[in-house]
Every structure is written in structure tokens, then in C-alpha cells.
Amino acid sequence: MEEYKYIGQPIVRIDGLEKISGAAIYADDIDFGTNLLYAEVVESTEAHALIKSIDTSEAEKVLDVVKIFTGKDFPFKFGLYMKDRYIFAQDRVRFIGEQIAAVVARNPKAAKRAAKLVKIEYEKLPVLVNQMDSFKDPEILIHPELDEYTHVPWFFPKTKTNVAHWRKTRKGDTQKGFAEAYYILEDTYTVPRYAHCAIETHVAIAKYDLSGRLTVWASSQSPHTQKNLFAEALAPLGLTHKDVRVIAPHVGGGFGGKAGVTMEIIAAAISTKLKGFPVKMRWSREQEFYNTYQRLGVIAELKIGVTKEGKITALDHKLYWDAGAYVEYGANVVNAVGLSAIGPYRVPNISIDSICIYTNLPPCGAYRGFGYSEFLFGLESHMDRIAEKLNIDPIEIRKINAIREGDKTAYGADMNPNGLFEAIDKVVKEIEWDKKIVSENEDKVIAKGFALFWKAPAMPPNASSSAFLKFNEDGSINILVSAMDIGQGFLTVMAQIAAEILSVPVSKIRVENPDTDRNPYEWQTVASHITWSCGNAVKNAAINAREQILQIVARTLRLPKEDLYLDDEKVKCKTKQDFGLPLREFVVAGIQAEDGTFKGGPINSSGIFMPEFSSTNGDPETSQGGHPNVHYTVGAGALTLEIDKKTGKMKVLKVVEAIDCGKVINSSLAKGQVVGGLVQGLATVLYEDMRFDKNGKLLNPNFTDYKIPTALDIPEEIVPIFIEVEQPDGPFGARGMGEHTMLPAAPMVANAIYNALGIRLKSMPLTAEKVAMAILNNSK
């Protein structure tokens, strides 16, 4: 293995000092002067209704109100993968909380007061809050104009239904596979919606200046995609891409919730009619819950057949997704699962139907895990249940079926190199799988649970990254990229990659969050693909800079280029031991030749990366033939769970997770991802419980009633394990890991509960209340 100086090291975050000193600037922290206006949205109080009239007369009378906008002002659609949303509701509303109008005022209090005075008259329509009702009922159409929506070519909406997309994957012959099975287990698992709960709510400030230039400052995971979607949606107003600029300062957590475009489009649009005035929108915590994206809910019908020895013969997975009122982003979650809902297993005969269904609940979209947490709950519960039935150890049944490099994925492409078996073995060892623990307290029972996971980035086949790199006079470096540090440590990792190639210490490299005018294109900071994709772009830029450096030294000083190399901020020569030219002496100034002239000049470079092998050209009926996913990251997790039999209260005594993220670039930040991701994953199982009433109103949009963990709720011990089977096309062999860390949480807990109590819970969340009720019902 190659020795690295910076790659793999537990380097301190390059944005750390800003963040612990209070220097870090987030979108809401930027000052815009006395002309700043504030916008407050008027929201629908109905889940499904026609808008009969909007009366703004009382609101207009409020002192300091500047202007009120409604759907009439902006009859434009927007959306990432499918344009099914309007900037403001037009003739109808489809969920409670949907934006109908915006009141702009000189101060936030006036805007809030006036927004309450806008009167909306509705004609109610029947409300669909359950995806199965919505799926079965073609009488009530949430989007009657579904046929007219533009969408990416790999979506298949079903006309005159509430189905926005239906991803089918077929391989082999499931009928034959089930006929061959010794045992078939068929059951249904339910996973509800969840909220991201980034501590920073969405903030956007837009300014359309007197020259017709639109700048948007946003808390964002997707500055370039936002720029593109703003320019597309507002094109009827004469805006072109060069007129639109997105500046993304530090972002206070994303988890998928700040991907794509949500409320930012409102600020962007209304600013175009407030020429010269910056206008600010900041979502309240409530709005953050119901009008960004939520994680999709799913009802999953799973049928698996196995031989007597435990080998899977066939899998049939039908997933009915509650995607909400708009699915412009969420439909791609459904798509991703439709391609991958076999889990990390060899399955010869496959049928997957992943169905994206409109409901009159808040829109759903990207959430860390992108659908994989949801289907793994059922799949990994199923594996344990089958193992028990066959009297095989749950670890063994997974090893019998686990996918290996070169095996075929569900859509027929080759599985990438991976260390799944090593992950299983290391987790089993660390959790001491065979060692039973008996609680000293007779009211408590302790058991272990195990689960595997996998996930691929879900992205268009041409999602790309780019990087600019420039040297300063002292040999320090600025790197310009457009992915976002949403906390994962992206900026630091990019600095490490450039540091390794150029032999310049990380402390001399500055990488900051982007301004789309200055920084080159990046698709989005999603899909756990940034270390891999943008890392490749930065690596290419650094290699390009190195090439320029070596060339100018070779040319000017007449040294053989093949003997030159970079070390310790100097150009050195293999054949000339005493030669060492410091970078700072020439990377801007150039090199002086004997005749007094200067050669070379500032070293500036660029690099790009696009996965040119990726394609979504699979057959719509089978998904065979394309290469929609670039690679999978796999891993295993296990935990030791203590359950209080009287109260159902659970405590995670120890949790272990092994993840094969290829080469670890920063061991400290990678551990941070595992610990943070596991706690977030466990929260969706043990605490978080979103409640809607029958009319589709969210009942707990706040942190008092929707519980996310505090420092008192974390596991007693968390052990991250890294398997480093290198990704051939990754920078230094790295592949993604940010989302994966939360994936095994739900099935590990479900399996541990079963192992402790003999109770199989099939509907998330698995809260103390639910466990206590199950114990009670079981004892009757």
C-alpha cells in the first residue's frame, strides 16, 4: 500500500476555527442594510381544495407592507426531476402549509401580521392522506394535468392516476424461483415520514438589482442546481443563466433537506418585482417541518423464497411510497429504491415495483439514505425471520447470500469491489455476537441485533463536478469548488486531496463554500458522491497544476521532466540531490532565466469529473441494460439493546458499524459521520414520530413534540470500523459514506427487540410506547 502524507490522517477541519470562534457566517447572519425587506408566506389551511378567491385588501392596509404577491404574478412551474410545482399555488392547493401568497414588508413583524389578514376562500376537494387510498382511487386526481408535466426520461408517470412514477425491475423468472423455494416468507412493513431537523431552518435572501442581475444567498446543498432552476423557472421574465448568481455561505445542516430547490424559489421570484431591494425569507421551525421536504413514507410488501440451505431463490418487493403533494425530487427516491431493493445480496430472480404516489400531505424529497433506510427495515427484518425459520444463524444466512465483486446487480451491471464479508466478520467480532448478556435487573432484558446495508448514489448519469486551483505568492493555494460543506468535512477532504498531490500542507490550502459566479460547476452535494466526484475533480486540477509546475521548471532550468517531483513544497530532482526549488519562489512570479527574462507565470489549473460510464437507458419494463448507479457502498451493523419490560424504554448499550468506504481520506471526519449518522438513524427508530390528523395537518411540527435525541439519549458506546477496499475510480480509492451510516439502524433495533422479547415489530417507529404496548398485548 502506498504511503500517504495527508490522505487518511485525522486532520483538523479547515473550517473548524471559524465554527468554534463564532466567525462562521450562515445565510441569516449576512447584513443587507436598511433597504432589506422581509417576506412572509400565506399558507393553505386546506389539504386539497380549489382556490376561489384571495382577498388581500386588509393586509395591504398594514403599516410598512410593501407588496403582496400571489400565483397570478408567477404562473411558472419548477422542479428538479419533474416540473410539478408552481412557485405559488395557482388554482388549487394540495397540502396544508402550501404557499398561496407572500406579503413583503419593511420589517418581519408587519409581514407576519399582514400575512394573517389575507383571506382565502376555498372549495374543498376530497383529501387523500393514505397512499394506498390514493393508489386505488382514480376518481380523485391530485394532479389532473400529470400528463403535461415535463420530467426526466427515466420516469414513468401513469396517466389518469395518482402515480407519478413507477420503477419496475425484472430479472430472471420469479415464478420459477418461488416454485423452487423450500420456504417463502411474505409480509408487509410500514415506515412513516420523517423530518430532517437541521438546526438551521431554510433561509434565502434574493436581490434583483437595478441592472437586472439576480443574486440569491441561500442555505443550500445545491447552489449550481438552484441557479439553473431559478434561471429556468424565471426565463419568462427575461432572466438568463449569466444573470443569476447563487452565493452559499456556511449551511447549518442539510441531510438532504436543503438539496434541490424549495422555498428559495419564492424569494428569487418575488425579488424580480422588488427591483433594487434585497428580500429575505426565513422559514420558521414549523415551516421547516411541513414546507421543505419530508422523508417519504412507505408500505413495503416483501416476499422472499429460499432453499433449505438458506439461499435466496426469488425476491418480490412492492413498495408503495407516500411521496406527498409534489414529487419533483421525491420521485427519484422511489426510482433509486426500485433499482436496489434487493439489498446487498445475490438474487437470481427479481421483481421490484417501486411506486411513487401523490397524497395530500407535505411534499417529500431527498433525506439522508434516499429510500434505502426505508426498504432495509423490511428486508433485514425478513432475513432474520427466514434464518430463524430455517434454523440458520442470522449472520450465516447473510454470508450465504451476500453480494461479491463481479456479481450482477438487479439491473444487470457488475457489482464493484467491496469488503462486505470483512465488514460482517469485524462487526460480529466486535459485538461478540455469540456472547449472551443477562441483565442483573430482572425487569430488563438485553439482546443483540444485526443488519447489513448498501447504497448507491442516485444521480443523473451526467452529474459532474469541477474545480479551479490557484497558487498564491507564498506557495499557498486557493481551491474553488461548488459542493457544500454541510458539516461532513468536504472542504477539508478536498484540501487533503490537493495537499497529497502537490505536497503542500493542508494548513496552506483554503477551500470555501461557493459563489456560482466565481466557482465552477457542481451538480449538488447529495448522494454521498462528493468525496468521490468532486474529489476526482480536485485531484485532476492538482495533477494539472503539478504538470504545469514540472514543465516550467524543466523548460527553464533545463532539467529532465521525468526526474522532477514535488516534495515538501519544493520541486526536487531524482538525479540531482542538492536541487530543491521552493514553490513560493515561482508559482506566481515565474522563473528567471539566465538572460534575466521570466518564464512561466501564475499556476492556475482546473479539473473536472463526470462518470462517463453511467447511463439510464435501461428497459422501462425491466430496468435491464443501463448503468444507472456508479457504485455501491456496503457495510454491516450490530447493537446491544437493553429493554425495560415494564416501560418499553430502550437503551443502546453498544453499537458497532463497519463500512467499506474505500480509502478513508480523513479518519477523524469519517468517524464523525458514523457516530452522527448512527445517532440520527437510531432517532428515527426510537424517538421520532410524525403525526398527522385525518385532514392531513401535521400535529407536531416542533422539537417539543417531535423528539430528536439530546446528549442524554445517545448509545453508551459507538464503535466505527472502516473497511478499505479501494474504489478503482475514486480519488485515492475513496467512495461515499455520509448517508450509509444511518442505514442499518432500524432493522438492527427491530431484530434486537425480537431477540429480546420474541416480538416482531413491522411498523416504524419502534418507540418505547409501541414496545410496551406490544409486551402488554403479548402477555394477554
Add this chain to the structure above:
Amino acid sequence: MAKIKLTLNGELRTIDVEPNDILLDVLRDKLGMKSPKCGCERGDCGACSVLLNGKSVRSCLVFAIEVDGQEVVTLEGLSENGLTTLQKTFLEFNSFQCGFCAPGVIISATELINKNPNPSTEEIKEAISGNLCRCTGYQPIIDAMKHCTSNK
């Protein structure tokens, strides 16, 4: 409007406030201290925590007019003489990710260490349990605080 005087990060400041102005908004919009963050406006998340006469409070639950004549310290004010040991350790441990909760967490942690230089793990967890963090799983924050205390 009423004029109030307060000591903010060691400096005497005077400012006009409405009776219903929230301390968090006044600190951010009228006094230029941007480190206290708004995460919920109802005291759930702790991102707006500041020290009021040495005790941590959620500045979203305090009226600005209430701090007349009192002493307020925000994260900006902690490192007047260089980073504190706690801040240095948080940095070294990569304790924060997105950093949005950091100002509030550091205020709560500082209050604890000032009061109790050698807290137990449970006391550390308790002290920061009013500060929500969605990124880190709290462990690297707790580890850094433990490291600081055992160093003393």
C-alpha cells in the same frame, strides 16, 4: 422605545428597544453579535444560548428590555484573550460538523466548566442536553469536554 444599557462581551452598550423585542433579535440585528442562532424561537434547541450574568439562557426566551443593567456574553466574547481551552479542544477533536449549534453548545459547556471544573460524564451530558445537535451524535463534543476536564 426604551433605552437600555448592558455590558455586552465586556463593553458597555446602550440601545433603543421596543418592549416586545426579543434579546436574540436585538443581539443579532442591533448589536452585531451573530453567533447566537435562531433555530426554533421557542427555547427547544438552545442555538441562541448566551451567558446572562454568567448563567446560560436562551436568548429567544428573554425580552431585551429585561437585560437592562446586566451582563451578557456571547461566543464572540469568550475568546477576547485568545481561544479558551475548551474552544481549542473542540477544534482539535473535530467536535462540530455544520457548526450551527456550536455557539450555544460552547456557551453551555463554558458555564459548566466555570462552575464545575471536573464534571462527570453524566454532568457533561446534562449540561449540554438543552442544546440540540443533528450532526455529531454529541460524542465528539462530550469527548472534548472530558479531555479538557481531565487535563486540569
